Amino acid sequence: MEKQNTMPASALSDARDAPPGRRAPLSALAVLVLLALPFxxxxxxxxxxxxxxCLNVVVVSGxxxxxxxxxxxxxxxxxxxVGAYVSVLLSMKLGVPFLPATAAGVLAAALLAWLLGSAILRLRGVYFVLITFAFGELVRLGLLEAADLTGGANGIANIPPxxxxxxxxxxxxxxxxxxxPLAALSILFLWALFRTPRGHALDAVGQNPALAEASGLSVQDHQLFAFVAGSAMAGLAGAFLAxxxxxxxxxxxxxxxxxxxIIMLVVGGRHSVLGPLVGALIMTPLPELFRGAVQSQNIFYGITLILILKFLPQGIAGLFSSRRRGGQT
Incomplete structure (x- = not known):
């Protein structure tokens, strides 16, 4: 008997609870405030x-x-x-304009994520986390070793704006x-994505992979899509940050x-479209408060994570959405 390529009613119902369709006015207000802030x-x-x-919002959204x-x-x-170095090297070594160089950086990050994800997304839990940590260190060490191209530990300075x-x-x-606008588009992208069948399927895969697989959804394909798209957004943010x-x-x-x-996402809300914005708004300025006191900053981060996970497991943005849902019942 062939599998039906449909989602079970329970998984679809649970997935639809996460997309913020009813929170569109709040999302729009947050985006408008973000755009108007410098004025x-x-x-x-x-x-x-x-x-x-704004750049952190792009990273955390991915x-x-x-x-x-x-x-x-x-x-x-x-x-x-990857996005930063590819973009910068293309511009400084080959004279490629900013936009094509940035696009190349994003594509390089996406391609590398596709290659890595295709190999490791069958892993689960701590094994996947450890492999991604090792890969991150491999990229860092590779940039250090390719000193003739990347500047090694000295990096690349005087990057043109x-x-x-x-x-x-x-x-x-x-x-x-x-x-x-990049941050606003990232938020709007998440908002739109998780209102689509693809977004519902992503939520179903995250909530119950075995049930999603039994319903005809390819868990690995959907996870690969999320991994590649999220990594491309990270590459975009890296290119702009450089x-x-x-x-x-x-x-x-x-x-x-x-x-x-990860801390920004946990603090803001893992399952909320506004979670990346809330987390970035709260956590980005904190290093300035702890300037010259790195250990105090790490202690504060640790305490914050413990309190959030204990009392607000859905994050701060999740708290607001829970109150709204409670008021509607």
Whole structure:
């Protein structure tokens, strides 16, 4: 008897609880605030933080897709590095304009994710996490060893600013005007994706892989889609971050970058479209509060994770959606 390529009613019902169709006004308001933020302050420092928040939203949005299908990656930072280095090297070595160079960086990250994911997505749990950690370290060590090309531990400095359609993004407000739409599009992409049959299937795979497989869904194919798409978004953020900061090094994309993205997602909400935005808004400014006190920062991160997982397992954005659902019953 052939499998039906349909989702069971229970899985489909559970999956539809996660997409934020009823939260469209809140999502739209958050996006509008994000876009208007640089016009609400004259402080260059706050605009700088806003740029970092926007780029983190792109990174964490990509990671959230993989979390939704039940996998956890510790090499997300490595894909940021791939996007950054490919984009920068093409521009500085071959004179490729910013947009084509960035597109090449995104494609390189996606291709590498496809190759890696095709090989390891059959693994589950801690085995998958350990392989992604090892891969991230392999990318970092490869960048260190290829010193003639990448600058090794010294990295690449004096990276020219991004240029779009003749406009040079050489100031913080100018760069923000591009970073904010990127973050908004990332949120809107998640919002749209998880309202589609593909998004419902991704949620079903994450909630009960065995049931999804028995219903005719290919767990590995859907996880591969999430892994590749999320890694491409990480590569995009890495390419823009390199142009914004003007410097890249292998240590800019180590495992701590991946862990920071995971913390942002957990704090914001793993199953909420607004989770990446909420997590980035809360966690991105914290290093400035702990400047010169790295150990205190790590302790604070650890305590925050414990409290969130204990009392708000769905994250802060999940708390708001739960209250709204409670008010509707």
């Amino acid at each position: 609400l302050t004259d402080s260059q420092f706050y605009v700088h933080l806003a740029v970092l928040v 990671l959230s897709m993989l979390i939704r299908v039940g996998q956890l990656s510790l090499c997300h930072g490595a894909f940021m590095g 991004a240029s779009l359609f003749g406009f040079v993004l050489d100031t913080k407000p100018a760069f923000y005007c591009v970073a904010a 142009r914004y900061v003007g410097y890249v090094s292998p240590e800019s994309f180590n495992a701590q970058v991946s862990i920071a993205a």
